[in-house]
Amino acid sequence: xxxxxxxxxxxxxxxxxxxxxxxxxxxxxxxxxATNFHSENLIQFAKDVEAATAGKLKISVHAxxxxxxxxxxxxxxxxxxxxxxxxxxVNFENENPIFGTDGxxxxxxxxxxxKRLYDAQKPVLEKLLAxxxxxxxxxxxxxxxxxxxxxxxxxxxxxxxxxxRAYSPATGKIAELIGAQPVTIQAxxxxxxxxxxxxxxxxxxxSTGYDTKTYESxxxxxxxxAWLPKNAVIVNKKAFDALDPTTQAALTKSASDAExxxxxxxxxxxxxxxxxxxxxxxxxxxxxxxxxxxxxxxxGIMLSDWQKRAGPDGEAIIAAYAQSDKxxxxxxx
Ligand code: PCA
Numbered sequence: 160x161x162x163x164x165x166x167x168x169x170x171x172x173x174x175x176x177x178x179x180x181x182x183x184x185x186x187x188x189x190x191x192x193a194t195n196f197h198s199e200n201l202i203q204f205a206k207d208v209e210a211a212t213a214g215k216l217k218i219s220v221h222a223x224x225x226x227x228x229x230x231x232x233x234x235x236x237x238x239x240x241x242x243x244x245x246x247x248x249v250n251f252e253n254e255n256p257i258f259g260t261d262g263x264x265x266x267x268x269x270x271x272x273x274k275r276l277y278d279a280q281k282p283v284l285e286k287l288l289a290x291x292x293x294x295x296x297x298x299x300x301x302x303x304x305x306x307x308x309x310x311x312x313x314x315x316x317x318x319x320x321x322x323x324r325a326y327s328p329a330t331g332k333i334a335e336l337i338g339a340q341p342v343t344i345q346a347x348x349x350x351x352x353x354x355x356x357x358x359x360x361x362x363x364x365x366s367t368g369y370d371t372k373t374y375e376s377x378x379x380x381x382x383x384x385a386w387l388p389k390n391a392v393i394v395n396k397k398a399f400d401a402l403d404p405t406t407q408a409a410l411t412k413s414a415s416d417a418e419x420x421x422x423x424x425x426x427x428x429x430x431x432x433x434x435x436x437x438x439x440x441x442x443x444x445x446x447x448x449x450x451x452x453x454x455x456x457x458x459g460i461m462l463s464d465w466q467k468r469a470g471p472d473g474e475a476i477i478a479a480y481a482q483s484d485k486x487x488x489x490x491x492x
Pocket of ligand 1 (some may be wrong): 245301302326345346362363364365366367388
């Protein structure tokens with residue numbers, strides 16, 4: 160008679176598991192070190208989600224490109240190998256120029272402007288990601304991008320021929336325009352590339368300069384404040400849709416909290432890391448007018464090139480951004 164009873168027991172167990180104990184586990188690959196402020200924010204986000212869902216949704220953060228490399232994370236989320244992930248949007252500009260909106264030099268150089276640019280970009284970005292079976296949960300800007308260099312630089316001519324680390328199509332394009340030699344290296348491999356002399360210069364934030372101990376290899380940081388690229392946390396649409404509405408709401412609420420917290424921390428860290436780099440012996444320099452003029456010229460070329468590639472969607476973003484600038488200026492008066 161045992162054989163007749165067993166199935167009932169199995170059904171009872173699975174019913175039980177299906178209600179009170181159902182836990183969904185998600186993996187969240189990320190590309191930056193666990194101590195980076197984006198990663199710390201992700202960990203707080205995961206904690207918030209777990210608390211808000213009473214343990215129903217558990218997100219494990221895999222920092223430092225330990226699960227997928229920076230450039231593989233987006234595809235992993237799209238294909239469902241990871242349910243959720245953090246990507247550097249500008250890394251995907253070759254796929255669609257819209258991803259590169261926040262990598263155009265001197266289009267948005269402050270946190271306030273970057274936030275407005277994000278607001279302008281968001282509807283297009285959401286549509287683009289939706290078409291790829293994904294959903295944007297939140298995005299946070301990196302601190303502004305400056306130039307790390309081995310030697311003193313007074314104009315872009317001083318960068319000619321040097322080995323230049325690129326992390327995105329746009330940072331590779333800058334190298335091309337200034338006559339440097341681009342080598343694409345993601346943050347997880349940057350320390351090694353610096354230590355072995357594979358690269359002599361690059362543009363990034365003080366945050367990455369600090370994370371990678373750039374001060375051990377390069378002496379200068381030119382604070383050009385050229386742009387603020389964003390990390391975005393994206394989720395696979397099917398994985399999201401499989402959650403019950405309460406869990407979905409808890410996830411999006413925690414995401415919007417993480418976004419607000421992230422932008423605030425980023426701005427604080429922008430100041431903190433420049434000081435920290437100086438304390439580690441780096442020269443944190445205000446660029447010469449000539450260097451700024453040269454870099455802005457590069458930015459101008461890149462903006463018009465981007466506008467050509469980005470078409471009507473790009474136009475809509477630039478128009479919305481300009482419109483919000485007028486509104487912001489008016490509000491100040
Ligand atoms: N750090 C990342 C991207 C932008 C930034 O500030 C990096 O250098 O890879």
